[in-house]
Amino acid sequence: MTAAAATAKEPPRARRPGAWALFANNRLAAAGLVILVAIVLVALAAPLLPLPPPDITDPANRLIRPLQEGHLLGTDQLGRDLLSRLLYGTRMSLAVGVSATLVAALIGSLLGLIAGYAGGRTDNVLMRGIDMLMAFPYILLALAIVAVLGPGLMNALYAIAVVNIPFFARNIRGITLGLARREFVDAARLSGKSNVAILGTEILPNVLPTIVITMSTTVGWMILETAGLSFLGLGAQPPQADLGSMLGEGRKLLFNAPHVSIIPGVMIFAIVMSINLVGDGIRDLLDPRLRSGALARPAARTAVNRESVADAPREENANALLALEGLNTRFEVGDEIYHAVNEVDLKLNAEDCLGVVGESGSGKSVTAMSILGLVPTPAGRIVGGRVNFHGDDLLSVPLERLRTLRGGAIACIFQDPLSSLHPLFPVGEQVAEAIRAHQPLSKEEVRQRTLELLQLVQIPNAEQRLSAYPHELSGGMRQRVCIAMALANDPEVVIADEPTTALDVTVQAQMLRLLNRLRRERNAAVLFITHDFGVVSEICDRVAVMYAGRIVETGPAEDVIHAPAHPYTRKLIDCVPVLGEQDRQLDAIPGLPPAVNRLPEGCAFADRCDRARDDCRVGNVELAALNKEGRAVRCLYPLVEGAEGSG
Amino acid sequence: MLLEVENLTRQFGGGRTLTGRRPVVHAVSDISLSIDEGRTLGVVGESGCGKSTFARMLVGLDQPTSGSIRLAGHDIRGGRSADGRPLSATVQYVFQDPVSSLNPRKTIRQTLTAPMRHLLKMDAGQRERRLDELMDAVNLRPEFLDRYPHEFSGGQAQRIGIARALAAEPRILVLDEPVSALDVSVQAQVLNLLADLKRELGLTYVFISHDLSVIESISDEIAVMYFGRVVETGPGSTMFHRPRHPYTGLLLRSAPVPGQRRIHGEPKPAELPNPFDPPPGCAFAARCENARDDCRASVPPLDIATPDAADPESGKAHVACYHPLAEKPDKNAPPTP
Structure with missing residues (x-):
């Protein structure tokens, strides 16, 4: 056993394009990310910007058109500055959408993990519960929840989170179900780990990419749903600014003052679109199949x-x-x-x-x-x-x-x-x-x-x-x-x-x-x-x-097997146990074959060969004919007499 | 006897569903085997044939439907050995596919310390020392500890799998096809490593494989399984020279040997019986040249092969066959080159 030799010259890790380079390659996703980052930064900075307060009414200046002095985006029907309300509303919508996603992801993933791992009756009970949630049209369910809890942004958040739990639970359960039967889970069990430890430290790290993908693709949807509830007057309550409620208020003035509804509408579009583009980019990035390039369709024939x-x-x-x-x-x-x-x-x-x-x-x-x-x-x-x-x-x-x-x-x-x-x-x-x-x-x-x-x-x-x-x-x-x-x-x-x-x-x-x-x-x-x-x-x-x-x-099969000329052939035959020869010591070949992206000079087998000399490691060893029956060997010092190796 | 298995049976399915009973599959039927300390x-x-199900029951990953497994005389049904420690501190398992038995998102260090932490309750300093010992035992360099499984070749990953099994300081290793996913040159390295470890640590192996020559080269005793049952047992040194069950004979005739053109495939394509509807008699009867009516009527029990006091081999070999192969060593024995 010469593992030291086996590992002495290990191949360097293959360099693949990094995650960031791959993401940037996807132009749409990169554009989405730029827009999203800009929106988030501006929304976060809203309190620091020289904006009029969003909720102070000024009836004298109502319904000013955009691009006027002092009111870049104009004012609404109560004379509130639209730019200020837009930014504060964006803050609110983003916060609600993201927190609803987090809540749904946390609860949904937990249910999915438990159902997928436990299986059997637990799985049945949990998943039938989830199915019941899914049996109602989601907006109806959200409306019902808000109706019970009363209108308000927090209640809208709960409603949307509950409605979205099934997406996470079902997705994560499917993945967990596959992982729970993998051999490394058995190995962890044999290492004495408890079920909770296996779920938390073995399965969760493997499920996490899927959770992130699901989150990135649902967060836009959640923002849209929040806006929808606010539009119906069930979410944000006046005078609080929120993109959905702004849209709802502007709806009545669609013909007289279209800017009041169009501006928040464009903002919702920009947020949801950019988040979805980024989400798609993240999904492509984290999906291992896409990463290995397997989905790149091969050409009809090799180049x-x-x-x-x-x-x-x-x-x-x-x-x-x-x-x-x-x-x-x-x-x-x-x-x-x-x-x-x-x-x-x-x-x-x-x-x-x-x-x-x-x-x-x-x-x-x-x-x-x-x-x-x-x-x-x-x-x-x-x-x-x-x-x-x-x-x-x-x-x-x-x-x-x-x-x-x-x-x-x-x-x-x-x-x-x-x-x-x-x-x-x-x-x-x-x-x-x-x-x-x-x-x-x-x-x-x-x-x-x-x-x-x-x-x-x-x-x-x-x-x-x-x-x-x-x-x-x-x-x-x-x-x-x-x-x-x-x-x-x-x-x-x-x-x-x-x-x-x-x-x-x-x-x-x-x-x-x-x-x-x-x-x-x-x-x-x-x-x-x-x-x-x-x-x-x-x-x-x-x-x-x-x-x-x-x-x-190369050569006639019988000759090569009975009298191999290349040391590698000899070792390859000798390292396999043979039926009926129980006491034979297996002649293992030390080390590993060289990585084909780092082929050594000279004979590729020299490092594992006990007959190798200095000249084996230089130049190119040719496949030289050994006899007239078509035998040839690529070795300077072949095991069979009959011909000189070239070199 | 370190490990004794008696009438071990595992059925899958069964039980009621809304539409009736689920069909029952007999994965393992009525296996009785035993093994001494330090043997393979x-x-x-x-x-x-049920060999993996059998292996999983030995380490407690699966529970038998009936029958018992005794470890040093103590029934392991509760998942604990005689000293009250978890079973996996005494019996460990090496998986067939070395890469998929390692969590892709954990470093080798995390994988190897888990059994020390959970089964042996070692503190951090002891763990470090043990890690060094383990990596040394399986001939891997210590800096591999902080790498992830995908950075290893199959042979290296299997050494890590063996190190993980050894980390719990077990007495018995159950090895389920540990070399069949490896290249032949690496297979020999791992087989030699296993032989060294057994000698140094006094381990007992249950080695499961489909490869006759690997089994012959490593085993003290051999059990041949077919369709969930043991059809023949015997000493590793002589069994394949003198097969008694026709199935063992067929296996031997089917194995290719370098340098010889010798195998005789069965003339008719043959398949295993339907596991949902097993035949009442010997499962091999449909493929067997010697099969007669009594073979199809009832399952032959695993009996002493040659109840002959004069034969020194008597009592060591058992065969489950009403009409075992006659002694014609020249016909069925493996060839000697």
Whole structure:
């Protein structure tokens, strides 16, 4: 165990654009924030400004139009200065709106937390109570509450807070319900924490962003509701200034003196609009999915940005079915460049099964996804190399051609069948769709073909299973459906990305048996991505081992496994316990793979290798041929004699 | 016996609703196992076999419907061990997914001190010392203490998960698939760490996994589960050389081994029986080549596999099968390269 080595050179934390930069990027939200801050500052400063008192009447100067000397916004029907009343009214409306939000958030969130965490009967009782609140039209409920308590700004505040409790309670309960079943809550329970401590210190911090989002999106609404109650005369009582009551008073003079009602109306509009814009901005900022950029819709194909491209495939690849030449794919996140795939050469002949082996982050999946341009852009970008399919460069063919190839001549099977099947359509429909996308067949023919495919992958009672939904099938059955979809259009190449990793061992055995049979019957070449050398032995003819985005060793599967030439391959095989060899000491690989945004010079494995010498850490180690059977290794001191490493 | 489990059963569902009775699922049925101090019990089975439910009951995260769990002779039903301390001070749990078992908004220090504070009532100085010991025990640098879970790789996070379990100074660790979410090279690091810790601290492990080779490499005793029941138990050193239950045999034939083309998938796609409507007999009968009428009529009990006084292995291995596999070690034994 050399954890010290493991952690000696840890990757620096990835730099993402900061919260503030992200917020400022959203122009509307930034504009909203500017307006809101200006309004709040002016409202707060109202007592300090040289304004006439808001409640002193002056009948002699009533209904002065705006922009007059001494009264910038004019006066109302009692001769009170409108600017002064506007600012004091804004203060009042903001204060009531914000405090109502706080009260509703506090009580609502508390109810939601308790209901979501306790579950069962408590949840039922609390949530049915909340449902009863929601059963009344909210304004009617507010009116009823004010009617009972009597008019007044404080009572209006209570009414609005009560009316809005359900929003918070329901929202927070939903989130808490999910969190309460998470493993870290179990872990806290096993740490001896009480239920109250778990709610307060484990769940609340995770719920807080949602509470803030809900608050930021409801506060504008609350201000509007306060204004509404005041407008009806149930909120602020004369002579107190409040935007709603100002509006209500001005309503009677709408034609004679429109400014008396328009001015507070514009102010309400400005406040609510700016708060909503800021709220949307905050929501986008705090939502983790939006933050990771997942909602940025990826382009239809990976961006290709090559400096130079060869005109034709290399000579040795002239007859290959699929050949990758010097493929370079990277991810650009902020200022960081992640070199996921570096100078990868792969060759797949017809009816071949090539295994690509590596640990997570070794670039094996990105390599496979680059073939059909499925690496998501933005972030992903292919910056060099050729992908030859029958000699054509797939990176430069038109999108239309690429679309017919995807799921047509080149098909994919992914690791998790549950997430690659659509949950809302029957599986038969999904297989049929794969057929229809590529073949102009009649409805009956498609159905017939779908049935054949499901029978081909040995789904029992295929006829009935046509109308089954993915959740009604076991993991193995779902993966069979995915295989059926991949085979729907008689592909020449099947890219299988860890197709058995998520399956149980007996199901995996069935699946490997099926894949092996099908690829021979159908003459399909398979690019099989896996981390398990046992699986490679079962199904692959040749194997390529990847580490830190590079191929470090390639050759016939049996030769590589029995006599690995690269120290990494050797260690990767030796660190897995083998059935029947109980007493073997596991040869763990010390440390971690290098971060692909900070690849070291020389061999990327040198820091974890006990054979590394000084020259391993300089220059570029080439993939050098080891013998005539296609074995090659990227190592200066390979474990197998037969060829000199280059260098 | 440090830990004894007798006739443990857990059912989900049941009870009345407005429209009638809710269907009952038997997650775990009638499990009896025991384990000595300082030993490792490996529990192996595929998804849906009830092994995680079993593990959660051992640490008190779930309560059995019937049956008992005894810790050093004391029933843990009340959530306390014999000395009156909470159960989690004696039995701790390591989760499968290391990252989701750590609260994303708490530092490692906060996560690790919680058991010391709540279970051991340590003061601040003791906690600091213990933190250093723990980080040292799992080979992590102390400056990691003030970081958040998302800054760690899977292997590092799992070491933290193990440190959290060890913080309570337990005698038993229940490890629920602790390495299956990790890359193979990191998996070996964690397995070696677990072996070291067991030796140094004299721990007892209940190790749950779906991976036969991992189970074989770490276990003193092995229990194979299928559809909520233990179908075979035996010593870790010999069980996989001499499987007696046809399901164990199938598992062994299904596991791929590097360098060999050997697995034989079942010719027919096979699935678990419907958990809402379990068959009256052996749950494996539908997939079993040896199944006969008596297998489908009643559930075979877990009996001593070879009641033969002359056999030194007799009494150690148990199998729940009316027609166990015959001794043909060359056919079913795992290969030796």
